Amino acid sequence: MQDVDLLIVPRWIVPVEPHLTVHEDHALVVDGGRIVDLLPADFARQAYRARETLELPNQVVLPGxxxxxxxxxxxxxxxxxxxxxxxxxxxxxxxxxxxxxxxxxxxxxxxxxxxxxxxxxxxxxxxxxxxxxxxxxxxxxxxxxxxxxxxxxxxxxxxxxxxxxxxxxxxxxxxxxxxxxxxxxxxxxxxxxxxxxxxxxxxxxxxxxxxxxxxxxxxxxxxxxxxxxxxxxxxxxxxxxxxxxxxxxxxxxxxxxxxxxxxxxxxxxxxxxxxxxxxxxxxxxxxxxxxxxxxxxxxxxxxxxxxxxxxxxxxxxxxxxxxxxxxxxxxxxxxxxxxxxxxxxxxxxxxxxLGLEERIGSLERGKAADFIAIDMDQIDSVPMYDLISQTVYATGRDRVTHSYVAGRALMRGRELQTLDESAIKAEARQWQQRIIKGLQA
CATH class of the missing domain: 3.20.20.140 (Metal-dependent hydrolases)
Structure with a gap:
């Protein structure tokens, strides 16, 4: 059994490459910031011992x-x-x-x-x-x-x-x-x-x-x-x-x-x-x-x-x-x-x-682990006939639950991990007042 940093187990994975591929009950395996495997979830649990397992039973995982x-x-x-x-x-x-x-x-x-x-x-x-x-x-x-x-x-x-x-x-x-x-x-x-x-x-x-x-x-x-x-x-x-x-x-x-x-x-x-x-x-x-x-x-x-x-x-x-x-x-x-x-x-x-197709843009072995998860268990996501069409035509950005770059969580459960959302909003409002004063001058 191989030790790895992270095992992501969602309901679906859309790797983008190959085109039109949708994996159900698969796992994404991440180590050292890179994707090392994408395989059925049961096999992944047998082959890899993860320091962290991210269970996402209602989500689809996509490239960032x-x-x-x-x-x-x-x-x-x-x-x-x-x-x-x-x-x-x-x-x-x-x-x-x-x-x-x-x-x-x-x-x-x-x-x-x-x-x-x-x-x-x-x-x-x-x-x-x-x-x-x-x-x-x-x-x-x-x-x-x-x-x-x-x-x-x-x-x-x-x-x-x-x-x-x-x-x-x-x-x-x-x-x-x-x-x-x-x-x-x-x-x-x-x-x-x-x-x-x-x-x-x-x-x-x-x-x-x-x-x-x-x-x-x-x-x-x-x-x-x-x-x-x-x-x-x-x-x-x-x-x-x-x-x-x-x-x-x-x-x-x-x-x-x-x-x-x-x-x-x-x-x-x-x-x-x-x-x-x-x-x-x-x-x-x-x-x-x-x-x-x-x-x-x-x-x-x-x-x-x-x-x-x-x-x-x-x-x-x-x-x-x-x-x-x-x-x-x-x-x-x-x-x-x-x-x-x-x-x-x-x-x-x-x-x-951007010249980055060898590093990001699809969920393939060897690429950077830049991925997101979207909740597909809301009222406007059922019934589900075509996952990709549903994602594009019936999903909103407020349904994104996780965002990862190079295997690091930058958002988990809608909470930002590397940025202070409250402080950012407060500073933006201060700039709003300065700009309004500038318009009135």
Missing amino acids: LVNTHTHAAMTLLRGLADDLPLMNWLQDHIWPAEGRHASAAFCRAGVALAAAEMLKGGITCFADQYFFPESTVEVLREASMRALVGVPVLEFPTPWAQNAQGYISRAVDVIEANRTHPLLGFAFAPHAPYTVGDPALERIAMLSHEMDVPIHMHVHETAFEVEDAVAQHGERPFARLKRLGLLSREFMAVHMTQLNDQEIEDCATFGVSIAHCPESNLKLASGFCPVSKLLDAGVNVSIGTDGAASNNDLDLIGEMRTAALLAKGVSGNAAAFPAAQALRAATLGGARA
Whole structure:
């Protein structure tokens, strides 16, 4: 009998890989932060002696959800400027608020609030893009959460840097200072084609290759973005990125609501991943990402929430449902983006987009033990005909009971283990009062 750290015995396990697989009365075996086995529960009890056994008789265990696009600190701006189109929302409300309040302290408080919300909703890994990434790193080290920290690049001054050269210099410093952390990766995060010039993008492309660091960027978020670029420069933004050498398997394009057939083909050819943010796109009336066409072309599609200032939550279970339903409406095909494919996009597809598919995204031997448990014994979960469909279409994030990263419990029985929920909420309310005073000034 082999000694191991943890034996998880739920009613069901959905490993995501192989696709459509559902195990009943099986056990997940974890040791040293990694999955060492997945086998029938009776055999597991005979073969392994666990230091801890987690019995979950009413739950389904899944890989931890991977949220591939957030601006975590913007939880402090949740609801500040609702029901507005993108450029009005950005230029007249969000950017001025950030100019007044963005700081290391603001980002620490906002990221802590976001991390707590995400862990309580089953998100164990996320890709971020925001100022003061040092503060993001500080919070995530304390939380023991997995993330890809995007270090922003813009042409105009903000509280974090003054110009593109300054952003890139600071980005390199942050990445080099933290890149050995086992749970944290880093990306260059140029904001968008309309906010970053050619010289900076060419420099980022070169550094990405030299440092083996991916690129995370908003692209083709709205029709106006594309039309304005064509009017001013005679070139669509995605074609410009292709010309500048940014497109590769290391490039993640966020939103991508405006795509022609050639651009979809280029995504497949270069191995570009898409971070699909359906609810943010709907709320800002930005357009619809052609998910079905992308998948048919062999493009990797993941799912992101975007920031809480434009969503207004960090709920990837809700986002899966919206993505699945929206794809059907946009394509006119009720079979488009079925539940299992939406779940795959929110787990293994997200891991692939972040370059982590060999480590997370599915429950397989040798991978990190990043997993969640969802209670399926509530009134809205019976009867049960198809577990995966029920999880996507009829489950809420409040039903997540456990969240683990690398075999460590970050939430157990709905209680956060590495973050102080009461203190986080209290600090967020203090920031709310400061922001309200700033609006009244």
